[in-house]
Amino acid sequence: MNARSGPHDAERVAAVLSRTSLFRVLEEDGIRDVARAGLSRRYRQGETILRQGDPGESLFVLLDGLAKVVFTTEHGAEIVLNMLEGGDVFGELALLDGSPRSASIVTTRPAWVFALPRARFVELIHEHPGLTDEFLRLLGRMVRRLTGQAADLAYLDLGGRLAKLLLRLADRNGRPGDVVDLPGLTQSDLAALVGATRPAVNRALQSLVAHHLIAVHGRTITLLDVAALRRRGGL
Amino acid sequence: MNARSGPHDAERVAAVLSRTSLFRVLEEDGIRDVARAGLSRRYRQGETILRQGDPGESLFVLLDGLAKVVFTTEHGAEIVLNMLEGGDVFGELALLDGSPRSASIVTTRPAWVFALPRARFVELIHEHPGLTDEFLRLLGRMVRRLTGQAADLAYLDLGGRLAKLLLRLADRNGRPGDVVDLPGLTQSDLAALVGATRPAVNRALQSLVAHHLIAVHGRTITLLDVAALRRRGGL
DNA sequence: GTCCGGATGTGGCGTTCGTCACAGAGGAAA
DNA sequence: TTTCCTCTGTGACGAACGCCACATCCGGAC
Numbered sequence: 151m152n153a154r155s156g157p158h159d160a161e162r163v164a165a166v167l168s169r170t171s172l173f174r175v176l177e178e179d180g181i182r183d184v185a186r187a188g189l190s191r192r193y194r195q196g197e198t199i200l201r202q203g204d205p206g207e208s209l210f211v212l213l214d215g216l217a218k219v220v221f222t223t224e225h226g227a228e229i230v231l232n233m234l235e236g237g238d239v240f241g242e243l244a245l246l247d248g249s250p251r252s253a254s255i256v257t258t259r260p261a262w263v264f265a266l267p268r269a270r271f272v273e274l275i276h277e278h279p280g281l282t283d284e285f286l287r288l289l290g291r292m293v294r295r296l297t298g299q300a301a302d303l304a305y306l307d308l309g310g311r312l313a314k315l316l317l318r319l320a321d322r323n324g325r326p327g328d329v330v331d332l333p334g335l336t337q338s339d340l341a342a343l344v345g346a347t348r349p350a351v352n353r354a355l356q357s358l359v360a361h362h363l364i365a366v367h368g369r370t371i372t373l374l375d376v377a378a379l380r381r382r383g384g385l
Numbered sequence: 386m387n388a389r390s391g392p393h394d395a396e397r398v399a400a401v402l403s404r405t406s407l408f409r410v411l412e413e414d415g416i417r418d419v420a421r422a423g424l425s426r427r428y429r430q431g432e433t434i435l436r437q438g439d440p441g442e443s444l445f446v447l448l449d450g451l452a453k454v455v456f457t458t459e460h461g462a463e464i465v466l467n468m469l470e471g472g473d474v475f476g477e478l479a480l481l482d483g484s485p486r487s488a489s490i491v492t493t494r495p496a497w498v499f500a501l502p503r504a505r506f507v508e509l510i511h512e513h514p515g516l517t518d519e520f521l522r523l524l525g526r527m528v529r530r531l532t533g534q535a536a537d538l539a540y541l542d543l544g545g546r547l548a549k550l551l552l553r554l555a556d557r558n559g560r561p562g563d564v565v566d567l568p569g570l571t572q573s574d575l576a577a578l579v580g581a582t583r584p585a586v587n588r589a590l591q592s593l594v595a596h597h598l599i600a601v602h603g604r605t606i607t608l609l610d611v612a613a614l615r616r617r618g619g620l
Numbered sequence: 621g622t623c624c625g626g627a628t629g630t631g632g633c634g635t636t637c638g639t640c641a642c643a644g645a646g647g648a649a650a
Numbered sequence: 651t652t653t654c655c656t657c658t659g660t661g662a663c664g665a666a667c668g669c670c671a672c673a674t675c676c677g678g679a680c
Contacts (some may be wrong), residue, residue, distance in 0.1 A: 167495025221532055227540045231532060247527035252532060289524050290481035294460025296531035297456055297466060297487060301536035305462045307666070336627065350667055352629060368406055368676090369627095384460055542636070571657065585637055587659060603646090604657095 161186045165262055166213045170237045172288055173211075184274065188266035193257045194333055200255040206244020208265040212236060213277040216332060218339065220252045230342040232295070233332070234260075235322060242288060245271060258334035289339025303345055306384055309354045311344040314383035316364065320373055330371040358382075395420045398499055400450045405472045407523055408446075410515040419509065423501035428492045430569055435490040441479020443500040447471060450496025451567060453574065456488045467530070468493075468567070472558060477523060480506060494571035494587040538580050541619055544589045545577040549618035551599065555608055565606040593617075 164185040167173040173181055190213060193199055202222055210235045219240065220360070231253060234240055243252050245268055275282050295315040300313050319330045341351040355371075358364045363379050365372045373379060393590045399420040402408040408416055428434055434445070437457055447469045452473065454467040466488060469475055478487050480503055503596060510517050537546050576586040590606075593599045598614050601606040608614060 214654095221536055223536050223540055223619065225540075226512050227536075228534050229539050231535070232562045243525055243528055246521040246528075249525060249529075252529055276465055286481040290478055290484060293478055293481075293524070293527060293531065294484075294487055296535060298527065300465050300538060300580075301456055301458050301462075301532060303443070303535060306462075326403070338627080345535075347629090347668060349630080349669085353667090356629075385456065572659095573657080582638060583658090584639085584660080588637090598675080 151153065152249045154308050159190055160200050163188075163190050163213060166237065167211065167264070170211060170239060172281070172284050175284050178279055180274075180278060184219075184266065185264075187270040187274075188264050190262060190264045193261045193263060195257055195259050195261075197257050197261075198254055199261070199263055199305050200241060200251050200253075202254040205253045206230070206241060206249065206251045208241060208246055209239065209271050210241040211264040212238045212240065213262040215257060215263075216259035216334065217261055218272075218343075219257050219258055220342070228342050229253050229345055230339060231299075231351070233319065233335075239288060240293070241316050242285070244268075251349070258332065258339070261353075266347065300382075308344060308346050308350055309357060310339070311346075311381050312351065312354045313358065313363070313379045314385070315340070315344055316371060316373060317376070317383060318378055328373060329372070333368070333369060390510040392498070396424055397423050397425075398448065399474065402499070403447065403472060405446060406511070407474050407519050410519050411509075411513055415513060419501065420499075422509075423499055423594060425497060425499045428493055428496045430494050430496075430500060432492050432496075433489055434496070434498055435476060435486050435488075435560075437486050437489040439486045440482065441486045442503050443476060444474065444480055444503065444506050445476040446499040446501070447473045447475065447497050450492060450498075451493045451569065452486050452490050452496055455491055455577070457551045460594075461581035463577050464580055465574060466534075468570075470558070474523060477520070477527070479503075481515065481524075483493040493567065506575060537619075542583050543579060543585055544592060545618050546581075547586065547589050548593065548598070549573070549620070550575070550579055550608060552614055552618060553589065553612070563608060563611070565608070566604065595610065597612070 157221055160182070164181050167181050167184055168178070173184055176184065181234060188208075193215070199217065200206075202220070207259065214236045217240075218230045219234065221229050221231050223229070234255070240255055241251070244250065276287065297343040302314060306314070316330055319332065320328055337351050337355070340350045342349045346354075355364070358379075361365055362380070363373075363375045363382065395417070399416050402416050402419055404412070407605065408419060411419065423443075424491065428450070435441075437455070441539055449471045452469045452475075454469065456464050456466050458464070469490070475490055476486070481483070481512075510520065528568065535559045537549060541549070551565055572586050572590070573583045576583045579586065581589075590599070590601060594601055596613070598608075598610045600609055
């Protein structure tokens with residue numbers, strides 16, 4: 151467990167990197183360079199990959215698995231800012247300035263993670279202008295997502311935020327607009343994602359079930375009426 | 386009114402730019418180049434400098450005055466994401482990707498604004514590596530502010546969010562931790578800043594007054610007990 | 621199988637805050 | 651001055667949701 155990968159993994163790493171929007175722009179050779187410049191490592195479910203407040207000296211790619219981005223306030227309250235899955239990049243923020251990690255990353259499933267040292271990434275930026283553009287696009291998406299999240303918290307009730315969240319999770323989950331089945335994602339996690347308490351989320355889910363918008367079986371949520379969910383989420 | 390500035394303004398523009406964290410890194414010559422590469426323009430109070438959804442082809446600097454960043458949801462609800470004052474940069478987001486403006490900018494006082502075309506900014510980035518670093522730092526601060534705002538909306542009640550907001554506004558306003566006097570900033574604006582309704586903000590203000598944390602005279606708010614306000618805001 | 625710990629489904633109660641409504645205050649225009 | 655309009659302060663009512671408490675369910679350890 152948690153052993154660092156040997157060089158034989160480089161090809162598999164490269165394969166995943168070539169599917170990320172950030173590194174796709176590099177030619178095949180460039181991607182191979184990147185894969186060799188970093189290290190990949192495996193994590194068990196529930197491990198903390200990155201702790202809020204730590205110094206940040208690497209850029210990460212979640213090669214496989216599932217993780218959550220957790221922001222902890224001064225009072226210990228936790229809000230989950232985002233879910234990460236295969237191909238997602240994280241740890242970008244600490245590359246901008248030299249600042250400490252602004253959030254923690256915790257696996258919700260076994261994960262395989264690639265880490266690229268900051269210095270190497272800066273070199274790559276200078277060698278490949280296209281990479282800069284993609285990196286900026288990545289940041290743009292992050293800012294947009296955060297502003298949307300703030301607006302949602304201000305102007306949607308819990309049911310609306312939950313509907314929107316389920317649509318987003320289902321989209322990312324494979325079959326578009328169908329099933330949310332993220333093992334390791336409890337109702338407490340959902341609560342932290344929408345900024346509410348666990349019992350409130352439970353009731354909101356039951357309400358959506360009662361109106362035939364979704365069906366819940368164990369930890370699998372099936373979207374029954376996507377159009378109605380969109381309306382519920384203010385779309 | 387609204388006349389474009391003549392070339393004689395270039396020096397005054399340069400003087401303000403040299404005080405912004407973004408352009409300060411350029412040498413005196415570089416700043417003069419920047420000042421000549423863009424145009425400055427004046428706006429009356431209440432004018433919209435930038436409309437959400439428009440194509441974004443420039444970077445802006447608020448040289449003088451006061452403005453608010455307004456995000457409008459699909460349903461017409463408005464949230465004020467930030468207040469801008471002299472020396473603040475805005476319109477960065479559209480430079481990242483070619484995407485449309487993600488929010489509107491509306492003056493709350495007469496304002497003097499400098500606009501730098503995207504193409505020129507990109508050239509500058511390539512000529513001055515230090516500028517890239519500062520730009521990334523700027524983005525980092527934006528992301529951090531937004532994540533904090535999201536956490537506040539999720540876990541602070543209205544009184545707490547208001548206390549925090551007043552501390553921030555007073556800080557930026559000159560004398561640290563003393564007086565908030567932003568003409569043109571109504572209680573409706575405060576409401577949009579903390580994600581609440583105007584009557585609720587009024588009551589929260591009255592409550593702070595009743596506990597002697599602040600004093601309100603017209604549109605001037607005086608911070609009486611900064612320590613208690615910090616506690617109220619969860620700091 | 622039994623035990624146990626975490627996850628889920630509900631109930632009750634109190635507070636916060638949205639919503640609607642209206643009355644007074646202040647400032648700008650005629 | 652009067653008029654008008656925006657902003658401010660407040661009341662009443664109800665829905666949403668936090669908080670606390672508890673019963674049930676399920677999966678894993680043994």
